[in-house]
Amino acid sequence: MSTFAEFGLGQDVIQAVSEMGFEEATPIQAKAIPVALEGKDMIGQAQTGTGKTAAFGIPLINKISASEDRIVALVMAPTRELAIQVAEEIEKLGRFKGLRSLAIYGGQDISRQIRSLRRKPQIIIGTPGRLLDHINRKTIRLDDVRTVVLDEADEMLDMGFMDDIQSILKLVPEERQTLLFSATMPSNIQKLAQQFLRNPEHISVIPKQVSAPLIQQFYVEVQERMKFDGLCRLLDMEPPELAIVFGRTKRRVAELSEALSKRGYAADGLHGDLSQNQRDTVMRKFRDGSIDVLVATDVAARGLDVSGVTHVINFDLPQDPESYVHRIGRTGRAGKEGTSWTFVTPREMDHLHLIEKVTRHRIAKKPLPTLSEAMEGKQKLVAERILETVKAGDEDVNPYKWVAVQLLEQYDSVQLLSAAMKLLMGDKKDVDVALTPEDPIRGKKRKFEGGRGGYGAAGGNRRYGQGGPGRGYGGGQGRGGYGSGGQRSKPYGGGGNRSQREDGGSYDRGSRGGRSDRRDDSRPQKSHSEDYVNI
Structure with a gap:
């Protein structure tokens, strides 16, 4: 593996990379950074979660001068979430150079973005629709842009942004560097590359086994009407630290998150009908652990990067193998193990076999968890929490000791502990x-x-x-x-x-x-x- 010092980067960039905790370059970074530093056009093909943002962000930051007072770099991303996350990482990478970057996306007050543009950022990260809006308002000019990055290009085209992307790229000077990153290379991506990239170098870091080896993958064959009960049993049997549950539609996600909340789970939904403030609130609660179950549409599968996700549950089977890979890629990251569960109805079995064929990974079949397994899982979790509190010697338990002594004088200790566990388990409402x-x-x-x-x-x-x-x-x-x-x-x-x-x-x-x-x-x-x- 390569170290970042080997790339000939500036000291301020190396310091930022070190403070972010990066020690060795990932495979896509090791291949992409040298090419990008040479100023060549490039097509980078790699899975989500492999460090693509740093692969283009590091060379981008390295070659921009803090004295620039104009937009010299443009990054396009498919979703608001990804645009925000890319902007956050670029800001961290450029902190010691004093560079200014700005995220531009729909759902945020455009007048606020216009005020931020007066700070003359050197790097703009945005979604195609809102970028085009600013260009038409003449609040963003691309005459001085020297580098363009298309992040998750296949997703942008799937979302119908082809015309917007073409309109934007035609306004950027031809003498520029263009970096295109995509998990897949369908024909429309190849057509876009032929139109706007000049002799690009193609870098591919696709493993032989497309699905991540650190993710245990299971599926449950279940009737549609039993899915929700199965989900609740699964969450009880294997209580997650953080779990993402994927539904197929916005309506499905809204229903499912509401139903889980009624059953007593700490859950919330993320989908396209939420305002930006609502989306930010949901993500903040998920990141800080206020909720441990996030129900989301596929829009969240790309760009959503939360550390510590232990479980991904496909409540609805994704419609294509690529979506399956992106979904389960939310767990098993940074060398940690993860688990994915997929609910499959009997008539969807052929589609599951197609996913197995494309990902070259056999997904193990598991039976629907029983009620007794779910109860056992809840009991085990409560017992572990009680033992952790005892071992920690937490002084906060002292005020309860005199009550405990009185109760033990009147009742059997086993009966008391059983009652306490029942209360702690917070049995889910029978809704x-x-x-x-x-x-x-x-x-x-x-x-x-x-x-x-x-x-x-x-x-x-x-x-x-x-x-x-x-x-x-x-x-x-x-x-x-x-x-x-x-x-x-x-x-x-x-x-x-x-x-x-x-x-x-x-x-x-x-x-x-x-x-x-x-x-x-x-x-x-x-x-x-x-x-x-x-x-």
């Missing part, structure tokens, strides 16, 4: 959850029916009380539970278009309500699904 059915592989619209609400208060042997309705969409309430009395009368909710009279009420086929486990519990479960779901 029924109905998530929106999705049909991602076939890409069709699918209709689904409403269902029964919860059972009502018991009226005697085999008699059921009034049930709550399942919440319907498209005009009315879903069907309620069994009626009161000795016979199974069926009251129905307020009508919709397809109403039918029965027992004095009309009903509409709304979305499915959850069925209570207790027959004296009339809590229905609201569903967030609609008559038709666009996949």
Whole structure:
């Protein structure tokens, strides 16, 4: 492995690299930095999480003078999260040179960005859409740009930024250095490179086994309706330090994060409908451990770099092998081990085999965790926390000792400890959850029916009380539970278009309500699904 001192970098850059904790260059850095320092155009192909930002950031910082009072370098990134993270790393790399950099992205007040541009940053890091907005407003001029970096280029093109990128690159002087980084090299990337790069040197650091060897990969074959219970059992059986749960759509992520919170998990969601302040708040809570489960769409798979992620769970199977690799790459980083779990419905098995073929890695099958395994995992975690507190000799426990002594005089010690563990485990609320059915592989619209609400208060042997309705969409309430009395009368909710009279009420086929486990519990479960779901 190469050391950074071997690259002939300036002392201020080496000092910054050292303070960031970098000792040896990663393979992509070892190959890319010398080429970039020579001023050549380059195509760098490597997985996410291999140190690509430093691979272009270090030579970029090294050749820019602090006396520059104009924009001389432009970095384009696909998402706000990645633009912010690249800007943070470049700021760290340039701290001892006194360079000024600025992140430009949508979702932030543009007038605030305009004020920051008056500081005359030398480096701009931005998303294509917001960059083009500033260019059209003439608040950013690219006449003096000498280096352009396209980070995660394949992702930018997948998100529909091809026209924006072409428009921006046409405004940059032809006498420039262009560095393109991408995890994959589809035909549109090759076309872009042919159009804007001059005799680029191609550097590839793709391992024979695409999936990271430090990540244990498992899949669970499960019916759609059992996914959420399976997720809860998994989180209980293997309590993560930090976990990212991937859902396919923004709506799915919103539903799933809300459902986990109702069950008592410290979870929050990250998706495109959140404002920038909301996104920043969620990421801050995840980084500082206020939440330990982040539910996210694939937008977060690229560019989201949080250390200490122990588990990645694919609640929905990704639609392509590349997305699978990017998702699980959020764990098993910096030499640490990680675990990935993927939920697969029976009709998705062929798609799973395609992922195995492309990644050249066999994913081990595991059974759905049982309730007893989930309970055992929670108990083990609580016992470990108790022992850690005892071993630490924490003085904060002293005020509780006199109470403990009194309780031990009256009750059995085993019974007391068991009760304390039960309280510490914070048993999850028994909340029924109905998530929106999705049909991602076939890409069709699918209709689904409403269902029964919860059972009502018991009226005697085999008699059921009034049930709550399942919440319907498209005009009315879903069907309620069994009626009161000795016979199974069926009251129905307020009508919709397809109403039918029965027992004095009309009903509409709304979305499915959850069925209570207790027959004296009339809590229905609201569903967030609609008559038709666009996949």
